[in-house]
Amino acid sequence: MTKGTNFKRRTVVKAIAASSLLPLLGSNLIGCSDNNNNGQSPPPEVPAIAAEFLHGVASGDPLSDRVIIWTRVTPESEGQVIVAWEIALDEQFSSIVNSGEGTTDASVDYTVKVDVDGLDANTSYYYRFTVGERTSATAKTKTAPTGATAEAAFAVVSCANYPAGFFNVYRELANQEFDAVLHLGDYLYEYGQGGYATERAEEFDRVPQPSHEMLTLEDYRTRYAQYRGDEDLQAAHAAHPFILVWDDHEVANDSWREGADNHDPETEGEFSERKAAAIQAWYEWLPVRPPSNTLEIIYRQLPYGDLVNLLMLDTRLIGRDEQNTYPDFVNGGSIDVDATRMAINDSTRALLGSEQMAWLKGQLTDSSARWQVLGQQVLMARLHLPSSIMEALDPSIAGEDFVAEGTAALLAALNAKNTPPEERTPEQQAILDSAIPYNLDAWDGYNFEREELLNHAMQVGSKVVTLAGDTHNAWASQLSTEAGDIVGVEFAASSVTSPGLEVALGPDLALGLAPLVIPLIDDLRYTNFINRGYLKVHFTMEVVTASWTYVSNIDSTSYTLIAEEFKEISVDAEDLLIS
Numbered sequence: 001m002t003k004g005t006n007f008k009r010r011t012v013v014k015a016i017a018a019s020s021l022l023p024l025l026g027s028n029l030i031g032c033s034d035n036n037n038n039g040q041s042p043p044p045e046v047p048a049i050a051a052e053f054l055h056g057v058a059s060g061d062p063l064s065d066r067v068i069i070w071t072r073v074t075p076e077s078e079g080q081v082i083v084a085w086e087i088a089l090d091e092q093f094s095s096i097v098n099s100g101e102g103t104t105d106a107s108v109d110y111t112v113k114v115d116v117d118g119l120d121a122n123t124s125y126y127y128r129f130t131v132g133e134r135t136s137a138t139a140k141t142k143t144a145p146t147g148a149t150a151e152a153a154f155a156v157v158s159c160a161n162y163p164a165g166f167f168n169v170y171r172e173l174a175n176q177e178f179d180a181v182l183h184l185g186d187y188l189y190e191y192g193q194g195g196y197a198t199e200r201a202e203e204f205d206r207v208p209q210p211s212h213e214m215l216t217l218e219d220y221r222t223r224y225a226q227y228r229g230d231e232d233l234q235a236a237h238a239a240h241p242f243i244l245v246w247d248d249h250e251v252a253n254d255s256w257r258e259g260a261d262n263h264d265p266e267t268e269g270e271f272s273e274r275k276a277a278a279i280q281a282w283y284e285w286l287p288v289r290p291p292s293n294t295l296e297i298i299y300r301q302l303p304y305g306d307l308v309n310l311l312m313l314d315t316r317l318i319g320r321d322e323q324n325t326y327p328d329f330v331n332g333g334s335i336d337v338d339a340t341r342m343a344i345n346d347s348t349r350a351l352l353g354s355e356q357m358a359w360l361k362g363q364l365t366d367s368s369a370r371w372q373v374l375g376q377q378v379l380m381a382r383l384h385l386p387s388s389i390m391e392a393l394d395p396s397i398a399g400e401d402f403v404a405e406g407t408a409a410l411l412a413a414l415n416a417k418n419t420p421p422e423e424r425t426p427e428q429q430a431i432l433d434s435a436i437p438y439n440l441d442a443w444d445g446y447n448f449e450r451e452e453l454l455n456h457a458m459q460v461g462s463k464v465v466t467l468a469g470d471t472h473n474a475w476a477s478q479l480s481t482e483a484g485d486i487v488g489v490e491f492a493a494s495s496v497t498s499p500g501l502e503v504a505l506g507p508d509l510a511l512g513l514a515p516l517v518i519p520l521i522d523d524l525r526y527t528n529f530i531n532r533g534y535l536k537v538h539f540t541m542e543v544v545t546a547s548w549t550y551v552s553n554i555d556s557t558s559y560t561l562i563a564e565e566f567k568e569i570s571v572d573a574e575d576l577l578i579s
């Protein structure tokens with residue numbers, strides 16, 4: 001790309017919309033630079049269709065020399081819309097470094113992406129789009145550093161449920177400085193009105209659109225359009241580049257390779273068709289760089305100099321075998337611990353799948369960056385609880401008074417844990433020896449792969465920091481192999497709006513539970529079960545620091561930060577221990 005291209009001198013480039021060029025891949029990518037047309041003729045004259053910018057602008061997947069910029073136009077009539085873009089070093093666009101023009105149409109839901117290259121590393125840029133006389137909002141983005149890098153900071157978010165409340169957490173992101181926002185999925189939810197977390201949607205004027213569960217391409221597009229009409233989400237996108245992966249709700253609850261808990265082929269058709277529709281809308285509406293091979297592969301590397309090797313993963317769709325659930329292991333009213341352990345150690349059950357695992361292990365082997373940062377969906381840390389507690393938590397076997405049963409089981413387990421091993425009764429030791437995963441949908445349910453990954457990381461000397469979302473609660477844990485070797489740490493974000501354990505258990509119980517489970521679970525160091533917020537991770541060569549910020553409420557756009565819940569944890573690169 002030639003720098004210093006003047007907007008008035010821009011060359012009209014041919015839109016890469018032609019399916020013969022990139023069938024099904026990145027079809028909303030329009031030409032990047034005036035060097036990109038490779039002698040192709042300009043696009044045919046198209047009538048000028050006026051359009052508005054109702055869904056904001058966004059950027060994403062920053063590398064040291066390029067970044068994706070995105071917008072969506074709402075045309076006043078059907079047809080092709082000519083969209084121009086420009087990117088500058090300053091907010092006034094007096095120092096434009098590149099610009100271009102292309103077309104978009106209904107085939108990509110009038111979304112537009114440009115992979116702007118030729119940029120300087122570790123540099124902030126401003127960008128905007130124009131259709132005719134109308135210009136979009138101006139937004140800011142930033143390229144990644146290269147070479148020696150002293151520090152990097154990321155916001156980490158997940159689980160934004162529009163009908164559940166207002167996106168105050170996104171608003172807060174817009175007011176802070178980060179290199180990028182890592183969005184770990186559940187960017188939207190599939191449910192219709194009356195479904196999960198819609199109880200106050202009418203009161204909030206946030207009833208899902210469409211009002212039914214999304215299933216078709218049109219449904220997914222409509223839901224993205226609703227979310228992207230949110231001013232707080234638009235502000236967050238306009239302030240930072242986003243690096244996104246999907247979790248399950250971008251398709252349907254508890255998705256895996258060939259199905260989902262919330263997908264019934266009998267009434268909802270082939271899962272593969274639903275998945276394809278969801279994936280198409282995801283690429284259309286989000287500032288993600290389309291891969292060169294298959295759209296289903298979203299695992300990718302984004303280096304931040306010699307400091308952070310950011311590896312975004314897919315633990316949902318590309319390789320996951322179907323989740324086990326505790327009803328699978330209930331035998332005579334209690335959980336069969338041995339059967340549970342056999343299942344989670346089954347070497348044939350995959351979470352990443354063999355190709356992604358091979359890629360990831362290769363990345364860890366080859367990288368000389370200080371920190372190996374895995375941006376992914378589900379908790380990797382080992383979070384095991386005695387089976388008596390799990391039985392109280394499992395609706396399929398819990399009694400009506402599950403709170404009392406669970407509390408009694410928890411206290412008995414704590415008592416056992418606090419008793420020196422040589423003084424424990426056989427019954428107390430049996431309680432502790434019965435520990436099984438809290439969540440079989442997370443890495444805990446796929447222990448064979450986790451051991452493979454963590455042992456490889458240990459062998460090649462990686463300092464691993466995993467980032468997770470999915471649970472709607474905040475966590476910090478050591479990452480250890482079964483042999484007890486510390487390989488790294490895990491920091492997990494709370495949610496933007498999706499309800500956490502305070503809804504399932506009630507706020508008092510959720511509040512009281514957190515300090516009780518930490519001493520019970522060897523690798524667990526911090527939890528927050530009741531607040532909505534975001535996680536910030538800051539890296540230097542010596543230390544990674546995680547800090548959690550929480551908003552006071554999501555039932556109004558008026559909010560404050562909860563100062564007493566702010567939490568900061570630092571981990572030294574030498575010993576990787578959470579102190």
Ligand SMILES: [Fe+2]
Pocket residue numbers: 158159160186249470471472498
């Ligand atoms: Fe979620």
